[in-house]
Amino acid sequence: MSVNAPSHALQPETSKQKKAKKRAAAEIAANGEGSGDGEIVNKNKRHRKDKPWDTDDIDHWKIEPLPAPTSDTHRPFLEESSFALLFPKYREPYLRSVWSSITSSLDSVGLACELDLVQGRMTVKTTRKTWDPYIIFKGRDLLKLLARGVNAPQAIKVLQDDIACDVIKIGGLVRNKERFVKRRQRIVGPNGSTLKAIELLTDCYVLVQGNTVSAMGSYKGLKEVRRIVVDCMNNIHPIYRIKELMIRRELAKDPKLANESWDRFLPQFQKKHLKTSEKTAKKNATKERKVDPASQPASSTPAAPTSTQAAEPAKKAKKTYTPFPPPQQPSKLDLQLASGEYFLKPTQRDNIERRKREDKQREVASQRRVEREEAFIAPPESAAETVVEKKKKRKRAEELM
Template sequence: MAAHEGSEEAPTVSKNRRFRKDKRWKVDKFTEADNKGGTFLEESSFATLFPKYREKYLREAWSAVTKALDAHHIACTLDLIHGSMSVRTTRKTYDPYVILKARDMIKLLARGVAVGQAVKILDDGVACDIIKIGSLVRNKERFAKRRQRIVGPDGSTLKAIELLTQCYVLVQGSTVSVMGPYKSLKEVRRIVLDCMRNIHPIYRIKELMIKRELAKDPKLANESWDRFLPKFRRRHLKTSEKTARKNERLEAKNAERAAAGLEPITTTKPEKVYTPFPPAQLPRKIDLQLESGEYFLKPTEKKRREERERKQKQTETTAKRRAERAEAFVAPVESVAPTVEEKRKRKHGESETEGGKAGKKKKKRVRLEEGGAS
C-alpha cells in the first residue's frame, strides 16, 4: 500500500525527455562577475560626425547621454569645433559588446533620434539599422514622393509599420533609422527598400497583418503560409483590354448622365482626309535666316541686333510690370457725399414738383365739375 502511495506522488518521467532542457530559457543580463578576463588590454573608440542643425540639441542633451553611458563605464566626448561625437572604453568597462551599442547610439543621435529613444539601444534585446535611401532614386521629386509614402497621410503608414513590427522608425533626410528586435529590422528594411522601388508599403503591411493572425493558430505552426498570403504581381494590360475598360467607364458615366437628364458624352474623333502626298518640308534655320537677311550680317552687326532686341524686350517687360504694380495704387471711384446746400436744393425741388402735380390735379377736378354742372 505504501509503495502504491509513493508511486502516485512521484510522476513517471519519459526516458527520452529526462535530460532535455527547456528551450524557453531566460537569458541573464551580462554583469561584471561574468567578465573573467578583467580589464581590456586596449582601448576601443568610435567617432561619428553630426550635421550643424543638431548641434544645439546635442549640447542641451549631452548630460543625459553622458549619464546613460557612465552606467556602462563608457566615456564620451562632444567636439563642437569639428562637429563630431566619440565614445571609448575605460579601465572600468567590463562588457566587450557595449562599445558597439554606444557607437550605434551616437549614430542614431546624429540622424535625428531623440536621446530618450536612443538610450534604449543599450539594452540587449534592442538593435538598430540605418537604411540609406538617398541613392536608390535619381529623380528628386520622385524620391520625395516615395519617401512620403513611408510616412503616409498624417503618419498613419509609419504608425502601422511600428505597431506591426514593434520597432521605432524615423524617416530623416536620405536615411531611415530603425530600432527594435533583430527579426523585425529585416521586415522594416524590406518595406522601406520596396517602397523606394515603387511597391507601396500597404502590400507589405497586409502581409504582416495576415502573418500576425496566422501565428495565433497552433494548427498552422508547422505549415507553409504561402497559400494564405496575397500575391501581388505587376501585370501590363494589352491595348484591347485598356480600350475595353475605358469603354466600360464611359458607358457607366453615360448611364449616370441619362439618369440625371443630361446629354451623353460622345468620343467621336474627326475624320482625317487621306492624302497620298507627304506634308511639305519645314524650312531650316539657315533658310529662315536667308529670307530675313540675317545670314549675311557680320558678327558685330548680329551681336548689336541681338542686344537691341534684348533691350526692347526688357523695356516691354518692365513697362508691363510697372503697369501691373501701378494698378494696386489706383484709388477706387468713391461716391462723394452731397453737401447741406445740395440736400436743401434737392428737397426744395422735390417739394416744388409735388406742389405742381397737386395743382394740376385740382385744376382737372374743377374743370370736370364745371363740365358736369353745364
C-alpha cells in the same frame, strides 16, 4: 613540416592546381564516391554535418542575459576601443542640451564619451570599468542615431540587450529626385498613418529623415522594417507588406497552423511592369479592337442623335502613339521663300505687312460693332392670349379628355 621536404611543397598552389582539385572533387561527388549510399551531393552542402545540439525546441531569437562581473573577477581590457562620428550642424544645440544625460547613461555601462563642437564630432570609447566587449558597438549605434535625428531618450534605449538599431540608406536606391521624394513619403503615409502601422506591426521605432530611415527594435522586427523600406523604394507599396504582416500575426495565434505552410493564406501580388514598346503595342491593339465606323455595312443607317447626344461635345479621337518626334515646322524665312515675299524690296514688304494689319483691324472693328449692336436689338415679345384663343384651347383640351 620536415627539413627534408621537397622544394615544390613549400610553394603555394597555382590557379591550375586549384581548378584541377575542384574538378576532381566535383567528379567524385557526381559519381557518388563521397557518400556511402551513392547519392549525388550538392557541392554547397558537401561539408555540412549534423548538429545534434541544434534541436527544434531552441529559440534562436532569444537573447541570453549577460550579468555584470563582481569587482573581484573584473579585469580591464588590454586595449582601448573608440568610435568617432560626425554630426550635422543643426543638431549641435540639441546635443549640447542633452549631452549630460547621454554621458551618465554611457557611464553606467562603462563607456566614456566626448563632444567636440569645433570639429562637429562625437566620440565614444571604452574605459577600465568596461566589462562587456560588445557594448562599444552599442555606444557607436547610440551616436549614429543621435546624428540622424533620433531624440536622446529614445536613442539611449539601444544600450539594452534586446534592442538593436538599423540605419537604412535610401538615398541611392532611386535616381530621380521627385520619384525619390514621392516614394519616401509613401513610407510615412497620410498624417503618418502608414508609419504608425509599421511601428505597431513590427514593434519598432521608425524615423524617416533625409536620405536614411532609422529603426530601433528587435532583430526580427528590424528585418521586416528593412524589407518594407527597400521594397517601397523599389516601387512596391508598403500596404502590401502591412497586409501580409497582419495576416501572419493572426495565423500565429492558431496553434494548429504552427507546423503548416502559410503560403495558401498569404496574398499573392503580381508585379507587372511593361516596357515602352509593349505599352505601345498594347495601346495599338486596343484601338484596333474597337469597331471602326467606316467598317460598318452601308445598309445600316445610323440612328438619329437624341437631344442628349446632340448636347454633348464631340470627343477628340486619341492620336496613335509613335516614338518619332513631330516634323519640324517651317520658319518665318522658309515661308517667305515659299510665297516669294523674300525676293521683294523692303518697301514692298512693308506695304504688304501694313495691308495685312489694316485688314485685320477692319475685321476686328466690324466684329466689335456687331457685338455692340446686339445690345440694342429688342427681344421677341409674346402677346397675351385673347378670349377666343382661350376658348379654343379649352375646347381642344375637353375633346382630348
